Amino acid sequence: xxxxxxxxIAGLGTVGAGVVKILAGSGELIAARAGRPIEVVAVSARxxxxxxxxxxxxxxxxxxxVALAKRPDVDVFVELMGGSDGPAKxxxxxxxxxxxxxxxxxxxxxxxxxxxxxELAEGNGAVLRFEAAVAxxxxxxKALTEGLAGNRITRVMGVMNGTCNYILTRMETAGLxxxxxFAEANALGYLEADPTLDVGGIDAGHKLSLLAAxxxxxxxxxxxxxxxxxxRISIEDIRQAADMGxxxxxxxxxxxxxxxxEQRMMPCLVPATSPLGQLEGGTNMVVLEGDAVGQIVLRGAxxxxxxTASAVLSDLIDVARNFRLPTFGQAATTLADAxxxxxxxxxxxxxxxxxxxxxxxxxxxxxxxxEAGVSIxxxxxxxxxxxxxxxxxxxxxxxxxxxxxxxxxxxxxGVVETAPVALxxxxx
Amino acid sequence: xxxxxxxxIAGLGTVGAGVVKILAGSGELIAARAGRPIEVVAVSARxxxxxxxxxxxxxxxxxxxVALAKRPDVDVFVELMGGSDGPAKxxxxxxxxxxxxxxxxxxxxxxxxxxxxxELAEGNGAVLRFEAAVAxxxxxxKALTEGLAGNRITRVMGVMNGTCNYILTRMETAGLxxxxxFAEANALGYLEADPTLDVGGIDAGHKLSLLAAxxxxxxxxxxxxxxxxxxRISIEDIRQAADMGxxxxxxxxxxxxxxxxEQRMMPCLVPATSPLGQLEGGTNMVVLEGDAVGQIVLRGAxxxxxxTASAVLSDLIDVARNFRLPTFGQAATTLADAxxxxxxxxxxxxxxxxxxxxxxxxxxxxxxxxEAGVSIxxxxxxxxxxxxxxxxxxxxxxxxxxxxxxxxxxxxxGVVETAPVALxxxxx
Numbered sequence: 033x034x035x036x037x038x039x040x041i042a043g044l045g046t047v048g049a050g051v052v053k054i055l056a057g058s059g060e061l062i063a064a065r066a067g068r069p070i071e072v073v074a075v076s077a078r079x080x081x082x083x084x085x086x087x088x089x090x091x092x093x094x095x096x097x098v099a100l101a102k103r104p105d106v107d108v109f110v111e112l113m114g115g116s117d118g119p120a121k122x123x124x125x126x127x128x129x130x131x132x133x134x135x136x137x138x139x140x141x142x143x144x145x146x147x148x149x150x151e152l153a154e155g156n157g158a159v160l161r162f163e164a165a166v167a168x169x170x171x172x173x174k175a176l177t178e179g180l181a182g183n184r185i186t187r188v189m190g191v192m193n194g195t196c197n198y199i200l201t202r203m204e205t206a207g208l209x210x211x212x213x214f215a216e217a218n219a220l221g222y223l224e225a226d227p228t229l230d231v232g233g234i235d236a237g238h239k240l241s242l243l244a245a246x247x248x249x250x251x252x253x254x255x256x257x258x259x260x261x262x263x264r265i266s267i268e269d270i271r272q273a274a275d276m277g278x279x280x281x282x283x284x285x286x287x288x289x290x291x292x293x294e295q296r297m298m299p300c301l302v303p304a305t306s307p308l309g310q311l312e313g314g315t316n317m318v319v320l321e322g323d324a325v326g327q328i329v330l331r332g333a334x335x336x337x338x339x340t341a342s343a344v345l346s347d348l349i350d351v352a353r354n355f356r357l358p359t360f361g362q363a364a365t366t367l368a369d370a371x372x373x374x375x376x377x378x379x380x381x382x383x384x385x386x387x388x389x390x391x392x393x394x395x396x397x398x399x400x401x402x403e404a405g406v407s408i409x410x411x412x413x414x415x416x417x418x419x420x421x422x423x424x425x426x427x428x429x430x431x432x433x434x435x436x437x438x439x440x441x442x443x444x445x446g447v448v449e450t451a452p453v454a455l456x457x458x459x460x
Numbered sequence: 461x462x463x464x465x466x467x468x469i470a471g472l473g474t475v476g477a478g479v480v481k482i483l484a485g486s487g488e489l490i491a492a493r494a495g496r497p498i499e500v501v502a503v504s505a506r507x508x509x510x511x512x513x514x515x516x517x518x519x520x521x522x523x524x525x526v527a528l529a530k531r532p533d534v535d536v537f538v539e540l541m542g543g544s545d546g547p548a549k550x551x552x553x554x555x556x557x558x559x560x561x562x563x564x565x566x567x568x569x570x571x572x573x574x575x576x577x578x579e580l581a582e583g584n585g586a587v588l589r590f591e592a593a594v595a596x597x598x599x600x601x602k603a604l605t606e607g608l609a610g611n612r613i614t615r616v617m618g619v620m621n622g623t624c625n626y627i628l629t630r631m632e633t634a635g636l637x638x639x640x641x642f643a644e645a646n647a648l649g650y651l652e653a654d655p656t657l658d659v660g661g662i663d664a665g666h667k668l669s670l671l672a673a674x675x676x677x678x679x680x681x682x683x684x685x686x687x688x689x690x691x692r693i694s695i696e697d698i699r700q701a702a703d704m705g706x707x708x709x710x711x712x713x714x715x716x717x718x719x720x721x722e723q724r725m726m727p728c729l730v731p732a733t734s735p736l737g738q739l740e741g742g743t744n745m746v747v748l749e750g751d752a753v754g755q756i757v758l759r760g761a762x763x764x765x766x767x768t769a770s771a772v773l774s775d776l777i778d779v780a781r782n783f784r785l786p787t788f789g790q791a792a793t794t795l796a797d798a799x800x801x802x803x804x805x806x807x808x809x810x811x812x813x814x815x816x817x818x819x820x821x822x823x824x825x826x827x828x829x830x831e832a833g834v835s836i837x838x839x840x841x842x843x844x845x846x847x848x849x850x851x852x853x854x855x856x857x858x859x860x861x862x863x864x865x866x867x868x869x870x871x872x873x874g875v876v877e878t879a880p881v882a883l884x885x886x887x888x
Contacts, residue, residue, distance in 0.1 A: 054610055054752055064677070064790045065609045163607075169753035171607025178606075179591075179599025181493045182482055182773025249492070307759065310738070324482055325597035325770035331735065331757040342753035345610025355783045362492045 036069040037352040038105055042097040042123055043112030044077035047137055047164070049084040050341030051110065056086070062345065066352035076100040101127035108133040108351055110344065116140035124149060124160075131156040135347040137164035137340055140229075143238035146245065146252040147367065150359035160359045161347035166239040167192050167316040169339025170332040171346060176246045176320060177361040183322025185247035187287040189460060193236035194314030194334040195222045196262050196282040200299075201313050204270045204279070210263070222314075232261035233282055237297040240284035243318070244295055245360045248288055249367055252360075253295065256372040260298035264453050269384055272424055273301050273455075278382075279309045283458060289377075293370035300458040301382055307331070308460050319460065376432055379459075380409065383425040385442070385452035387413075393447035394423065400445055404438035406430045420449050426457070464497040465780040466533055470525035470551055471540030472505035475565055475592070477512040478769030479538065484514070490773065494780035504528040529555035536561045536779055538772065544568035552577060552588075559584040563775040565592035565768055568657075571666035574673065574680040575795065578787035588787045589775035594667040595620050595744040597767025598760040599774060604674045604748060605789040611750025613675035615715040617888060621664035622742030622762040623650045624690050624710040628727075629740050632698045632707070638691070650742075660689035661710055665725040668712035671746070672723055673788045676716055678798040680788075681723065688726035692881050697812060700852055701729050701883075706810075707737045711886060717805075721798035728886040729810055735759070736888050747888065804860055807887075808837065811853040813870070813880035815841075821875035822851065828873055832866035834858045848877050854885070 041048050055062065055070060063069040074092035076099075094100040101109045101123040109127035111134055113120045120141050127134050129152065136142070142149065142162055153160035163173045167190065176185070191197055195217060202213045214231065217223055222230075229235045241254035262282050273280050278301035286295045302309045307329050311317050316334030321327050333339040358364060387393040394413065401408060410426040427435070435454060442448045469476050483490065483498060491497040502520035504527075522528040529537045529551040537555035539562055541548045548569050555562050557580065564570070570577065570590055581588035591601045595618065604613070619625055623645055630641045642659065645651055650658075657663045669682035690710050701708050706729035714723045730737045735757050739745050744762030749755050761767040786792060815821040822841060829836060838854040855863070863882060870876045 050752070058610070058612060058751075061612065061677075062610060064794060067785075067791075170756060171603050174602060174607045175599050178778060179602045179774050180770060181777040182486070182490060182770050184486060184489065249489075307735075307738075310735075322770065323486075324478070324766040324773070326761045326764075326767055328598060329757075329759040331759075333754045336754075338752040339754055342608060342610050342750065345752070346607050349609040350606060353783070353785055355781070357495075357781055363495075366492055 034068050036071045037066070037348065038071055038073045038107045039110050039348070040074045040100040040103055040106035041072060041110040041112065042076040042100050043114065044075060044084050045112065046337035047340045047344065048077070048112040049086050050337035051344050052086045054341055054345055062349065066349045068352050070348055070352055073105050074100055074103060097123040098126045101132065102130065106132060108135055108348060111136040111138055114138055114140070116144045121145060125152060128152045128156055128158050128160060131158050133158050133351050134160045135344055135351065136162050137344060139165040139235065139238040139242065143241045143252060143254040146242065146359070147364060150364035154358055154364050159351060159356055161350065162242065163347045164340045164343035166242055167318055168332065168334040168336065169342045170316060170318060170330045170334070171343065172243070172318045172330050173246070174346065175328065175330060176243060177357065180320060180322050180325055180328065181361065183324045185320065185322050187285065187321040188243050188247045189308070190240060190243070190284045190316070190318040191281050191308060191311055192239045192284060192316050192318065192334060193230055193282055194316055195230040196236065197311060198222060198314045199231070200262060200265065200270065200280055203267055204274070207267060209267055210265060228261065231263055233259045233297045236282060236284055240286055240295060240297055244286035244293065245367065247286065248293060248370065249362055250293055250370040251367045253293065253370065256295060258296040258298065262299050265299055268422070269453060269455070272384070273382065274304065276426070277304050278302060278457065279304045280455065281308055281311065283308065285458065289373040289375050291371065291375050292373040294373040294376050298456065300456045302458050302460050306460050378429040378431050380429050380457040381427045381435055382455040382457055383427065383452050384422065386420045386422050386449040388447045388449060389419055389421045390447060393421070396445040396447050397423070397442065400441045401438045404441065405434045406438050462496050464499045465494070465776065466499055466501045466535045467538050467776070468502045468528040468531055468534035469500060469538040469540065470504040470528050471542065472503060472512050473540065474765035475768045475772065476505070476540040477514050478765035479772050480514045482769055482773055490777065494777045496780050498776055498780055501533050502528055502531060525551040526554045529560065530558065534560060536563055536776060539564040539566055542566055542568070544572045549573060553580060556580045556584055556586050556588060559586050561586050561779050562588045563772055563779065564590050565772060567593040567663065567666040567670065571669045571680060571682040574670065574787070575792060578792035582786055582792050587779060587784055589778065590670065591775045592768045592771035594670055595746055596760065596762040596764065597770045598744060598746060598758045598762070599771065600671070600746045600758050601674070602774065603756065603758060604671060605785065608748060608750050608753055608756065609789065611752045613748065613750050615713065615749040616671050616675045616746070617736070618668060618671070618712045618744070618746040619709050619736060619739055620667045620712060620744050620746065620762060621658055621710055622744055623658040624664065625739060626650060626742045627659070628690060628693065628698065628708055628710070631695055632702070635695060637695055638693060656689065659691055661687045661725040664710060664712055668714055668723060668725055672714035672721065673795065675714065676721060676798065677790055677795055678721055679795045681721065681798065684723060684800040686724040686726065690727050693727055696850070697881060697883070700812070701810065702732065704854070705732050706730060706885065707732045708883065709736055709739065711736065713886065717801040717803050719799065719803050720801040722801040722804050726884065728884045730886050730888050734888050806857040806859050808857050808885040809855045809863055810883045810885055811855065811880050812850065814848045814850050814877040816875045816877060817847055817849045818875060821849070824873040824875050825851070825870065828869045829855070829866045832869065833862045834866050
């Protein structure tokens with residue numbers, strides 16, 4: 033089997049250019065492993081003239097990615113444009129509709145249209161693979177879809193947005209406020225064009241929704257995920273957490289519960305000594321738990337040209353080796369509809385709020401919490417200058433619904449100055 | 461493709477029984493993922509009567525594993541007997557010779573006969589897979605062979621013998637001497653029948669040799685590995701290492717150097733804050749480094765019925781999905797012969813020795829080291845009762861050959877009472 037596998041690459045940003053570079057530099061090694069050469073036939077991007085540091089003269093150029101996807105000499109359409117809809121989706125559909133394979137790094141497209149695209153692929157005998165869409169260079173889609181395929185997966189957790197982890201780590205180590213580190217990250221080019229994709233937890237949520245579909249055999253249900261960003265985390269929160277032996281991470285958790293599928297992506301306190309707590313900077317980590325294997329932890333670079341291109345290459349080599357499997361590890365038509373769980377496990381919570389500096393303010397807060405069934409484990413009021421008194425509370429394990437009831441009732445006390453920050457304490 | 465994949469399982473210890481249990485309990489889920497049922501047809505083990513906690517009444521029994529391997533109704537021979545030669549090898553050869561696939565957990569057999577068995581498999585159109593042979597439940601063979609297949613691998617490191625890591629961790633946390641913890645581990649059933657397989661580094665060395673073959677496209681060369689066990693590590697070493705910010709791990713390192721392939725499995729000092737340094741108890745960790753992906757860290761249970769069975773199932777599901785790839789990731793006939801490297805990178809070393817309590821003893825040692833070109837970074841002599849003086853030395857980075865010359869010359873000083881413990885300090 034020495035027929036080359038022929039690629040059409042749409043999108044020549046850092047990842048697309050990275051794939052071209054690796055194929056040019058390691059082509060022989062990759063052919064030895066794949067059992068056949070992998071060759072770029074044609075490429076497409078917004079601007080033909082931009083210098084990308086790679087020689088594109090040997091490849092055909094297509095202005096229109098859909099035209100690229102339809103070329104009969106393209107065996108695999110490599111979608112690296114991004115965007116949940118528009119040209120990325122149109123071109124992916126065009127490729128799959130004619131039975132061409134698609135390898136993509138596009139988490140947004142799959143989070144929103146994964147079910148339809150998987151059905152289209154499988155209906156046409158094509159594979160649709162997305163290792164590069166989740167946690168960059170970490171081969172986590174493969175680990176879950178293949179490596180742990182003998183397990184009933186019980187829980188998936190992950191820190192999967194390097195930018196958020198960078199911001200939180202930098203706030204802690206440099207003692208800088210969120211706004212300043214955010215500006216810094218922006219200047220360094222770490223943020224998406226729409227930064228709420230990163231700091232709002234959306235990008236990481238997209239990734240978690242894809243892993244959850246594989247793990248639990250359910251349809252991708254990104255719209256059912258509980259999402260919270262890191263925008264309201266302050267240095268004070270980070271310091272208080274550290275003082276109690278925790279670190280704050282934008283943590284994704286997906287698990288089956290008695291009544292459905294729990295999916296949440298939110299800042300949480302995790303033990304500082306746990307692998308997740310020790311994660312620094314832009315590194316990603318995914319924790320997979322299965323009934324047979326126990327806990328597997330995977331760690332690596334979650335973004336960047338090299339790591340993401342490495343993941344794209346892994347999918348391409350799989351295709352070249354004629355590995356054929358459904359997008360989410362079992363036939364798309366067999367994926368179940370899982371209702372969002374209403375019964376997330378109780379957990380302790382960290383609360384920070386500013387109270388009016390009046391006698392009895394603290395008592396009023398404690399009373400509202402108690403009435404909602406939320407009992408207090410620790411409470412601390414800080415020294416302050418005037419007017420407003422910052423207060424920190426750690427609850428005993430409680431149901432999120434009870435906590436929410438308390439949070440809803442707090443403004444009625446007239447002593448809470450700003451909406452409290454409430455962070456789940458996750459024992460990972 | 462709903463034809464069942466039919467298994468013959470030889471060896472019904474904890475792992476074999478674990479595979480049978482998982483197939484009985486999760487058969488439907490596994491069939492959905494594999495695209496076809498996976499069924500046990502026949503089994504073989506030493507004793508037919510032993511209670512293994514699983515119902516074997518539905519399967520044919522074969523007294524002879526070779527007969528099992530030759531059964532025409534067995535598509536995959538699952539070799540879980542162990543032993544580098546004997547029945548395991550004979551039965552594996554019998555299966556492969558007739559083009560039946562083999563899935564095995566047998567690191568010793570592959571470390572010694574991997575090349576011949578891979579050639580036999582590939583010559584007969586069969587696959588020979590061994591995920592369970594390396595690092596238990598961690599899908600590291602898959603990560604290296606497939607997930608990172610687009611990379612030139614630059615280094616592979618691993619703590620892959622849970623028993624050794626348990627012993628070293630337990631010595632540290634309980635403050636117990638090696639002999640006592642060894643006896644404890646033995647009583648707990650953690651040790652192989654021949655304990656030097658574990659504490660001598662042989663078992664972990666077998667695993668490293670298999671990863672090195674995949675990583676560097678070389679023939680398995682276990683016999684060229686530098687091997688050292690943990691038998692001479694004392695509590696004192698562990699305490700001194702901790703005092704300097706290090707922990708002692710039985711660490712495997714494989715990398716290409718200018719003149720060949722470096723493979724070593726030996727106790728090393730690693731930074732206590734590194735992922736490898738933080739590893740506790742029986743957990744395994746593998747670090748994979750590639751030119752595109754950077755560093756990937758994988759962590760999980762390295763042994764036990766569930767984790768090892770999980771790895772076996774992964775291989776079986778791959779076979780059921782018709783994934784076909786060469787044993788070591790590229791055709792066995794294309795694997796290169798790599799000479800053992802003579803140029804391991806210089807590193808600092810930790811030395812501990814007992815000196816005769818005479819004036820000038822320390823000066824004599826320092827002089828021998830200096831003459832060999834080994835310069836001293838730190839040196840410390842401990843308080844002691846009488847006669848013998850324990851001394852700790854940390855060298856600057858030096859070539860192992862220079863250090864060995866010094867170690868060879870030390871007895872000639874007449875002041876060194878026991879052969880020094882010399883441990884490499886590895887900056888992971």
